[in-house]
Amino acid sequence: MSVLTFDRLSLSIHGSPILRDVSLALEAGRTLGVVGESGSGKSLTALAAMGLLPEGARTRGAIRLDGRDLLATSEADLCRLRGRRIGMIFQEPMTALNPMQCIGDQVAETLVIHGAAPRAEAHRIAAERLARVGLPPDRCAPSRFPHELSGGQRQRVCIAMAVALRPAVLIADEPTTALDVTTQAQILDLLKGLVAEEGMALMLITHDLAVVSGIADRVAVMSQGRVVEQGATEALFRAMRHPYTRQLFAASDHRPVRGAVPVGGPLLRVAGVSRTYALPRARLFRRAPVLRAVEDVSLEVREGESVGLVGESGCGKSTLTRAILGLEGVQAGAIRLSGQPVGPRMPGALRAQVQVVFQDPYGSFNPRHRVDRLVAEPFHLLPDPPRGAARRAAVAAALEAVGLSAADMEKYPHEFSGGQRQRIAIARALIIRPKLIVLDEAVSALDVSVRARILDLLADLQGRLGLSYLFISHDLGVVRAITDRVLVMRAGRIVEEGRTEDVFAAPTHPYTRALLAATPRIPAHWTPQGAPA
Structure with missing residues (x-):
């Protein structure tokens, strides 16, 4: 059964058409991958569902969450739905997080704002949700701030915020684009686990066809504000009926033609380079620990x-x-x-x-x-x-x-x-x-x-x-x-x-x-x- 449906959604901003008759359906416990180039309308489709469209936006069609048209819902009611029934993970976690608040407070804030728990209980639940996404207190204390975390850890905090109230729908907008391959694999496994265990409907927006092939049950391909092809993941990849889908596939494995360039003598030489940083002292009279960021590196x-x-x-x-x-x-x-x-x-x-x-x-x-x-x-x-x-x-x-x-x-x-x-x-x-x-x-x-x-x-x-x-x-x-x-x-x-x-x-x-x-x-x-x- 569909939890969230886009029914012939069209969008214009200040009169310029952006989305044209977009129809999609998200089912509980399943993942829909939405792929396409920058400017194809992927993110604006998601923002329309969240009620976060820019000024001057005009919509036609419907977006139904549990049968309720979100486009006809007041801002006050949308505020009650965001986080509780529909959550979103943004592409750049550092800009999505408040640099002045510790991560525990930011996850707990979702629970407090929605009246789901008093502040003390909200912090206990926040610690549990952070542990669920791979940030247990012994490894990453809730009292830490975003700038003290790696990119992968910050993305995990954003996921914990989005799923704190166990929403029915989770929208993830390019959640792994800037992450290394091992961290990306961990985040994707985490999202798959949340979908399976929480029964959420996941909308994964990405430009990486390989990522979609490993996580999505269905795929929708968008180009110039339209859905040009959609279907079950394996069937879509086997057929690729639309030329644009084939174009994306070709570009994902593209290798440039490199002409023969004569290689000369050494230009850059790095010989036995080491770089260390002093870390904060754990105790006043203890020697400061040292981080060995680069150790005896040589290259040419x-x-x-x-x-x-x-x-x-x-x-x-x-x-x-x-x-x-x-x-x-x-x-x-x-x-x-x-x-x-x-x-x-x-x-x-x-x-x-x-x-x-x-x-x-x-x-x-x-x-x-x-x-x-x-x-x-x-x-x-x-x-x-x-x-x-x-x-x-x-x-x-x-x-x-x-x-x-x-x-x-x-x-x-x-x-x-x-x-x-x-x-x-x-x-x-x-x-x-x-x-x-x-x-x-x-x-x-x-x-x-x-x-x-x-x-x-x-x-x-x-x-x-x-x-x-x-x-x-x-x-x-x-x-x-x-x-x-x-x-x-x-x-x-x-x-x-x-x-x-x-x-x-x-x-x-x-x-x-x-x-x-x-x-x-x-x-x-x-x-x-x-x-x-």
Whole structure:
């Protein structure tokens, strides 16, 4: 029996059509996967069910929860339903959580607001729900704050908040996009367990077809505000009747064509690098414990080479990246770029040889600045940067090199899609022609088709400009597609390295095998005839 149904839902915002005749049904104890590119209408469909649409939204059709039309329900009544009958997990847990409240208070707040328990009892239940999602008090005290937790732990807190009152429907909007493969597997197992044990109906929104294939009972594919195909998961994957579904499938396993790039001598050398941090003292007169974030790490990136660095959250990748960029010093070992020492005091001319592309381009841009100023930022590293017409010509050339137009330099970041913003970030990294580009989870938050285009762009730029890449990612499929060699990092150490295909085909370390095993895959026998394998 359907718990939540979308009956020919149409949505427009300020007169612009967004959703067109969307019809879906969620059943108790079952999971509906909703897939599609960014802008296809997945999240707005979910927000319509929650009554969280933006100003200027107009709807037609119906959304029925237990037979009650949510579109005709008052805001006061919706407040009573949210959390109690329908819960939602948002994509970015850090922005969904209150940084000023401990996690126990935030989970208990749901119970208190709905009058389900007095405050003391609510905190006891909150501790139970946190333990249920893998955060028991002995490992993660309810008194901790969001910034003290890892990304996976924060996502678990959001799940605990959403299921605190055992709602009939749970909507999860990209809950694993930014998580490493092992944490993602744990979160997906947790969601599957909650659906089975609590009898909830789960709506899982994602752009990852492999994730959907392993958890969903039914799949709906959305494109341009419409449901273009839906059905039982295996049957849909075997048939893939709609061209758009086949396009998504092809993009999910896309490998860019990489031209032969001559590999030269060593460009970046990391030799025996260690980085430790002092942790807070447990007692006043006790010695402060030490976190060994990076321990005796050595690696090399040659001219024209693409090297991958993989590992789960907390393994030390980000600490090592900051050291390679000269943003942090190290306690032991040495880092050299073009034979010169790298560190916080490195000269601007050397710093100009390495640039970085971050995971979230929007977060790395000043929203008040136009694109021309953002892309030109690295010019400050040059002793004689171009000015006036020469500066604008350089910005235009950088934008055109990444598939954008010179006219885009007059726009602001919010006027672009996620994929376009990532292209702007790549243009900013390219504009001073560095020798090495560090890509820190540069495509992990992009949907599969945009990711495919960005990977093609990176391969093309490397072939034309002879760039070297250090590709840091938790997405093993992306690393396999774009790198020549790969290094696997765990607990601050490199535990395996070698040619990418050799490591993926025959991993020797148990941790590498565990990472590969945790990577979601579409079963090979589900591949339809004529679809890319």
